Amino acid sequence: xxxxxxxxxxxxxxxxxxxxxxxxxxxxxxxxxxxxxxxxxxxxxxxxxxxxxxxxxxxxxxxxxxxxxxxxxxxxxxxxxxxxxxxxxxxxxxxxxxxxxxxxxxxxxxxxxxxxxxxxxxxxxxxxxxxxxxxxxxxxxxxxxxxxxxxxxxxxxxxxxxxxxxxxxxxxxxxxxxxxxxxxxxxxxxxxxxxxxxxxxxxxxxxxxxxxxxxxxxxxxxxxxxxxxxxxxxxxxxxxxxxxxxxxxxxxxxxxxxxxxxxxxxxxxxxxxxxxxxxxxxxxxxxxxxxxxxxxxxxxxxxxxxxxxxxxxxxxxxxxxxxxxxxxxxxxxxxxxxxxxx
Amino acid sequence: xxxxxxxxxxxxxxxxxxxxxxxxxxxxxxxxxxxxxxxxxxxxxxxxxxxxxxxxxxxxxxxxxxxxxxxxxxxxxxxxxxxxxxxxxxxxxxxxxxxxxxxxxxxxxxxxxxxxxxxxxxxxxxxxxxxxxxxxxxxxxxxxxxxxxxxxxxxxxxxxxxxxxxxxxxxxxxxxxxxxxxxxxxxxxxxxxxxxxxxxxxxxxxxxxxxxxxxxxxxxxxxxxxxxxxxxxxxxxxxxxxxxxxxxxxxxxxxxxxxxxxxxxxxxxxxxxxxxxxxxxxxxxxxxxxxxxxxxxxxxxxxxxxxxxxxxxxxxxxxxxxxxxxxxxxxxxxxxxxxxxxxxxxxxxxxxxxxxxxxxxxxxxxxxxxxxxxxxxxxxxxxxxxxxxxxxxxxxxxxxxxxxxxxxxxxxxxxxxxxxxxxxxxxxxxxxxxxxxxxxxxxxxxxxxxxxxxxxxxxxxxxxxxxxxxxxxxxxxxxxxxxxxxxxxxxxxxxxxxxxxxxxxxxxxxxxxxxxxxxxxxxxxxxxxxxxxxxxxxxxxxxxxxxxxxxxxxxxxxxxxxxxxxxxxxxxxxxxxxxxxxxxxxxxxxxxxxxxxxxxxxxxxxxxxx
Numbered sequence: 001x002x003x004x005x006x007x008x009x010x011x012x013x014x015x016x017x018x019x020x021x022x023x024x025x026x027x028x029x030x031x032x033x034x035x036x037x038x039x040x041x042x043x044x045x046x047x048x049x050x051x052x053x054x055x056x057x058x059x060x061x062x063x064x065x066x067x068x069x070x071x072x073x074x075x076x077x078x079x080x081x082x083x084x085x086x087x088x089x090x091x092x093x094x095x096x097x098x099x100x101x102x103x104x105x106x107x108x109x110x111x112x113x114x115x116x117x118x119x120x121x122x123x124x125x126x127x128x129x130x131x132x133x134x135x136x137x138x139x140x141x142x143x144x145x146x147x148x149x150x151x152x153x154x155x156x157x158x159x160x161x162x163x164x165x166x167x168x169x170x171x172x173x174x175x176x177x178x179x180x181x182x183x184x185x186x187x188x189x190x191x192x193x194x195x196x197x198x199x200x201x202x203x204x205x206x207x208x209x210x211x212x213x214x215x216x217x218x219x220x221x222x223x224x225x226x227x228x229x230x231x232x233x234x235x236x237x238x239x240x241x242x243x244x245x246x247x248x249x250x251x252x253x254x255x256x257x258x259x260x261x262x263x264x265x266x267x268x269x270x271x272x273x274x275x276x277x278x279x280x281x282x283x284x285x286x287x288x289x290x291x292x293x294x295x296x297x298x299x300x301x302x303x304x305x306x307x308x309x310x311x312x313x314x315x316x317x318x319x320x321x322x323x324x325x326x327x328x329x330x331x332x333x334x335x336x337x338x339x340x341x342x
Numbered sequence: 343x344x345x346x347x348x349x350x351x352x353x354x355x356x357x358x359x360x361x362x363x364x365x366x367x368x369x370x371x372x373x374x375x376x377x378x379x380x381x382x383x384x385x386x387x388x389x390x391x392x393x394x395x396x397x398x399x400x401x402x403x404x405x406x407x408x409x410x411x412x413x414x415x416x417x418x419x420x421x422x423x424x425x426x427x428x429x430x431x432x433x434x435x436x437x438x439x440x441x442x443x444x445x446x447x448x449x450x451x452x453x454x455x456x457x458x459x460x461x462x463x464x465x466x467x468x469x470x471x472x473x474x475x476x477x478x479x480x481x482x483x484x485x486x487x488x489x490x491x492x493x494x495x496x497x498x499x500x501x502x503x504x505x506x507x508x509x510x511x512x513x514x515x516x517x518x519x520x521x522x523x524x525x526x527x528x529x530x531x532x533x534x535x536x537x538x539x540x541x542x543x544x545x546x547x548x549x550x551x552x553x554x555x556x557x558x559x560x561x562x563x564x565x566x567x568x569x570x571x572x573x574x575x576x577x578x579x580x581x582x583x584x585x586x587x588x589x590x591x592x593x594x595x596x597x598x599x600x601x602x603x604x605x606x607x608x609x610x611x612x613x614x615x616x617x618x619x620x621x622x623x624x625x626x627x628x629x630x631x632x633x634x635x636x637x638x639x640x641x642x643x644x645x646x647x648x649x650x651x652x653x654x655x656x657x658x659x660x661x662x663x664x665x666x667x668x669x670x671x672x673x674x675x676x677x678x679x680x681x682x683x684x685x686x687x688x689x690x691x692x693x694x695x696x697x698x699x700x701x702x703x704x705x706x707x708x709x710x711x712x713x714x715x716x717x718x719x720x721x722x723x724x725x726x727x728x729x730x731x732x733x734x735x736x737x738x739x740x741x742x743x744x745x746x747x748x749x750x751x752x753x754x755x756x757x758x759x760x761x762x763x764x765x766x767x768x769x770x771x772x773x774x775x776x777x778x779x780x781x782x783x784x785x786x787x788x789x790x791x792x793x794x795x796x797x798x799x800x801x802x803x804x805x806x807x808x809x810x811x812x813x814x815x816x817x818x819x820x821x822x823x824x825x826x827x828x829x830x831x832x833x834x835x836x837x838x839x840x841x842x843x844x845x846x847x848x849x850x851x852x853x854x855x856x857x858x859x860x861x862x863x864x865x866x867x868x869x870x871x872x873x874x875x876x877x878x879x880x881x882x883x884x885x886x887x888x889x890x891x892x893x894x895x896x897x898x899x900x901x902x903x904x905x906x907x908x909x910x911x912x913x914x915x916x917x918x919x920x921x922x923x924x925x926x927x928x929x930x931x932x933x934x935x936x937x938x939x940x941x942x943x944x945x946x947x948x949x950x951x952x
Contacts (some may be wrong), residue, residue: 018803020815049798054643057806064803065816070795072646073805075669078639081604081631085640086795088627089602089649093795111639114632313627320622327624329595330762333588337525338578338759339380341569 011042018068029180029206030060033127036186037096038067044194046094053096054083056103059134060127060206063098077108080115083122084309091310097124102132105141105161116170118309119198125190126163126201127180129208130215137211149211163203164301165287168280173198175283176300179205181220185231185298192300198308219296232286232299237270240295248294253285255294275303348563349520354413355565356421357515359508360438361430361451363406364396366508370428371408373512373529375754377521378412379579382569385412386864387754388420388937393609393692400454400462402433409441414568418864420753422939425565426518428511430454430485432463447479447563449514451507453486481560485510485551492550496543506547513551519565523552573758580757582721582750583610586654586680587617589728591624594650596729596768597736602644603652604629604637606659609692610748611682614654634662638679642666645675646804648772648794650732654680656748657699658689660706667741668707671830673804674782674790676735676742678728683747683860685935694935695749697860698911703743704889704918710827712834714738715889717745719863722757724750727886729766734837736770739789745888747910749861749937776800781814788833838890844883844898847871852879853951855902857927859885859915862908862938869943878951888915891922899925906930906950908943 016038024030041051051069055061057076064071070093074082079097087095104112104126115122131149132138139149139156142163146155167175174196178189186204193200205216218228230240230248238248239260247258247270258265274282283302289295321327357374359367368389375387388409397404411421423443429435431454442448455470469475470482489510493503509530516523527545534540555561580588594601605615607630619628627644631637638653645651655663660681670677683699685691703715714734718727724746731744773779773791776799782790793800802814810817811825846855848870858866863884870882883898885891899905899919907916908930916927930946932938 047796047798049801050796052646052795064805069801070646071801071803072643072673073803073807074639074642075665075806078635078666081636081639082643082646084636085602085604085629085643085651086647087643088629088640089600089644089651090647090795093647110632111636114636313629317622317625317627324623327591327595327621327626329592332591332621332624333759333762334576334578336578337376337380338576339382340576341382341572341574 011048013038013042015048016041016068018066020065022066023062024059025210027209028059029129029208030063030127032180032183033125033186033204033206034063034066036183036190040187040190040194041067041069044094050092051094051096052086053098054079054086055098056108057134058100058103058132060098060100061103077103077106078111079103080108080111080122080124084115084118084120087120087122087310088313091121091314095122097122099124099126101126101128101130101140101142101163105163105166109141113166113170115199116167116172116201119171119173119306120309121198123193123200124202126203127206128163128203129206129212130160131208131212133208133211162287165284167201168284168287168302171280172201172302173304173306174200174300175302176201177203177205177298179216179219179298180207181216189300192303196303197305218291228291228295230289230295230297232273232297232301234273234275234300234303237267237272239267239270248289250285255285255289257294275300278304347561349566350563351566351568353415353567354411354417354421355426355519355567356409356411356424357426357428357519358407358409358424358438358441359428359511359515360405360407360434361508362399362434363392363394363404364399365406365430366505367406367408367430370508370512370515371410372754373526374515375410375412376529376579377516377525378410378519379577379756380525381521382572383412383567384415384417384570384572385410385754385756386417386420388749389752391693400431400433400459402437402463405434405437407434407438412567413570415570416572417755418868419937419940422941426515428515430507430511432459432465432469435469436463436465442478444477445479447481448475449481449483451485451511452482453484455482483514483554488550488554489547492546493543496539496546498539498543503543506543509544509547510551513548514555517552517555517564518561519567523548572756575758577756577758579754580721580725581613581752581754582718582724582746583613583682583752584617585721585724585757586728586746587614587621589725590618590650590652590678590732591621591626592725592765593729593732593768594625596765597650597732597770599770600625600627600649601652602627602629602641602649603654604631604640604644605654606631606634606637608634608656608659610684610751611654611656611659611680613751614680614682634659635666638663638666641677642670642673642675645670645677646673646795648792650736651675651677652680653677654682656682656684657686660699660702664707667713668709668711669806670741671707671711671713672806672809674739676732676739676792678731678735678742678744680744680746682751683745691935693748695747695861695937696910696933696935697745697747697862698914698933699745700859700888700911700914701917703745710831712831713740713889714742714834714837714887715745716742716886717860717888718750719860719884719886721750721753721755725757729768730886733766733768734840736768736792737789737840738787738833738837739792740834745860747861772797773800780812782809783812784829787836788829835890837887838893841887841892844892844894846898847882848874849879849881851901852881853902854878854880854904854906854947855899856880856882856906856908856947857885857915857919858882858908859888862910865938865940865943866908868940869947872940872944873947878947880947880951885915888918891918896923899923904928904950906946908932908938908946910937
């Protein structure tokens, strides 16, 4: 596989801004994600022309128009499939997919899980606002049970997907979760995703000011967030709380809340997060932590390195050429049983 | 050859192998056609198999057949009716009988004519012993028992021995037609190289079948057909699906551009994916997608990346790809979509022939969504059509639909292998000059430039939303939309400038013009030839380009008093011709999952002019 070509001279955020007017609602969480991506891309040592951003349909899928790289705003749910074809055809490109909860998990659910299992070297950012925005407020596959929306006036009877658990279940090699309002955390997670070799899936909780405002407020409000979320890091104990006074220990597969300090348990009694474990079991257990009993985990759940799909695909070509030599058209056309008429 | 036995010298012979879907009839038929091919005969084949992989033994719906016509002249069809039928069980006999010529030779595997099998096939009494087959020459041969005898001591189980029955039948057929065994033995050695015990068994069964014909006195006649005079050159046998695969790889080699095939398994198109997946030593990538939609979308992504994007499917898959094809029209990316048509609607008749997806190909998308549509007429023609599809796609920056069908896809015919130097030149240029680049600016053919990601200074975004006619930015402007809709239409219509003059076979003007498309080519060509030879002023035009239609077609239609359009649908091309030329078209429909026979077309031609 060819390595990314170094950019010179150094790029800046400005290089990744387009002249297009950004058409999201004022206050939309998408702005924050766009801003972090525009900050991140120039720092990766990749030429601007080697980036491609592919999206489907939905509010977040307007993303490519605002990033001055190559890009395609495609059709609903299909961005992973388009990006897979592009990456297989051109492994040297850095390909990013931007999608939403409806795009990736409803109409595009099949492509999403197959992307995860194949481990194509794509970065996929799922901006999850738990609602359909562009079609004006219908419930989505991540809308909460009993949530009211235009299509669920009496409350949704669908149980929501947990995108992180779904990605892990489908075999993803890099799975993370962050949120729009925490710029520092988001920047850190996106950087790790960018550096991962293979499919890097990042779920980003994103506030929809118009149709689902405040969906993640408990995770962003300074008064509540430290008790409502746990920032997970590889090798670190599962500790959270405003005063780092609470922890989590798994007894087998059962999570237990611990009260730390003051005669309670110590950090050493908390489970440690192992994002590099070869199996995804412990990451999956973490993904099952949900409010109100437990804090919401944010950070990198899983990060393991295995050969990427396009490396394996290119390798098939190398092996075929090693065995048979570079194909020659004349040899191909005359292969099999032939006969000559004078 | 036993002395005194008559040798019938024939112009052409039609032989049909029929048995259970597990009897290996497709293999026997393939091998027989390979044998006559190497002898320099013209030939055409029609494999017919059920959609069940292993239907219950002995049932009518489990019958698998393979018909071959070979000849001392060029052959256009697998033949209307068989001269020789090899029937491995009662069900195969019963189903094939309507397509055996009166007086035809029937070799029936007598060991399979048990009470149970007769009942399953719906026979009240054994046709091998009652008078029902009096008008045929029937030879019961205990193929099962003789095969087992031949393999005694091989160490194989009875079940394994039974699997070699098809080689006994093949050996007998080769003897009957004066074909040598050597090539076939070499073929068995290659095919079963990994299983020496099967090499030995199959060769033994093959020799036993051959020897049976030679030493028993029961067959009064053998057949000899002279080789067909053909254009000098090197030949091979190809099926339509193989020829498409070769053509697409050739397109990649001729352009120097990577071929990307995104596909999903579907009958009867899967062989194209199988074949290209085995050619990774070329600059070829194959991707078995999770569904039909991902298959076409991956090809669109690859095309955006500057590869030759290809997806292959059949009717139900076309329905699923529809939205993405619209995206390719809107983003104006080159893409080739192959539809190997089958009987529809819905799952329909997966393994049978029909050509009922023409209107879907031309019109079947939301919005004004034009694209060029081609149709291959024969297995060998698939190679040229594959090149033509990518020529148009890259020259006009457009998706192209190439129609084949189950009849062409799995049927084989001889193909004169083209000299690589004589193949059409396919030139593709990527734009790399950023100076003044505007994403939807067009050349004289109305094609926009193809720019590969990775080209500095030309970063741009495309997508499914309507575009400004120059910059490619999103535009909802009313006048711009009208202009873009009309431009996309004009671009596709402009492809007609590149279509070579239409060839009329037979009469160049007169009483009747028969217009066809797709796999009915052979039957129409032969029926028209026969009528023309008898003095009927009838001509035949066979269309490769269905959208746009050739520029000279309107004038051609006016040169004849009447126009007849035979189609394996309810008149789809007829509608197009009436709509476009206001011409009174007579329709001939057949939707039985079977191709036209020469006889039925000839009858209709004669009726039309009398």
